[in-house]
Amino acid sequence: MRLHIAYKNYSSWSLRPWIAMKVAGIEFEENLLPFAHGDELAKLGARLGxxxxxxxxxVDGRVLWESLAILEYLAERYPERGLWPADAGLRALARCAAAEMHSGFTALRTNCPMNCRASKQMTPSAAVEADLRRLAELWARFEAADKPTGDFLCGAFSNVDAMYAPVMWRVRGYGLAVSPAFARWAEAVYALPAMREWEAAAQAESWTMPEYDAVG
Ligand SMILES: N[C@@H](CCC(=O)N[C@@H](CS)C(=O)NCC(=O)O)C(=O)O
Known part of the structure; x- marks a missing residue:
């Protein structure tokens, strides 16, 4: 199984399946394609259609694209790894939140690009503030849900945590104010050994994207 990703420092979509596979203990080969520093990703996309x-x-002679579809595939292929919570109601909530991240939070995603090396203090725009309020609401909904104990949104780490993992970097990198529940979750995500591995690799990368480094 080969996962193609891009810059660990900047590629938020790459982080999602990568962290899910690492935390779930799914073995894979990683291929880094820094798309702004060469045309390998363009060539691969053209070759695979x-x-x-x-x-x-x-995987198995197929190519899967779209982060959320990849996470769904992994959950189906490795049902014992708990990539979605066992409880149907909690699983439905997790899927709604994962889908909301995939299609929403546009202001946060555009104005605060993931940059693991950033350490800034941004004054958020009104649109970013609105996304941060929505995060607080979502986290409150998970807090109120009937769920197993644990540091993550559904108790144990699951695909919904993977979908929001880049938000931890955005909040951290731009010094954004978040709810206490979100802050506790962000600490738990940051403390994952796999996240430490991701951060070390991001720090070691020599590629830079000046338009992202200038933000904040
Ligand atoms: N909807 C896609 C988004 C994927 C995406 O936009 N990936 C960015 C990197 S984070 C990319 O590959 N960009 C390449 C480019 O813009 O040339 C998903 O969920 O996987």
């Missing part, structure tokens, strides 16, 4: 975007998962 899919958009030249990461993440992409090559």
């Amino acid at each position: 899919v958009p030249a975007k990461v993440p992409m998962l090559e």
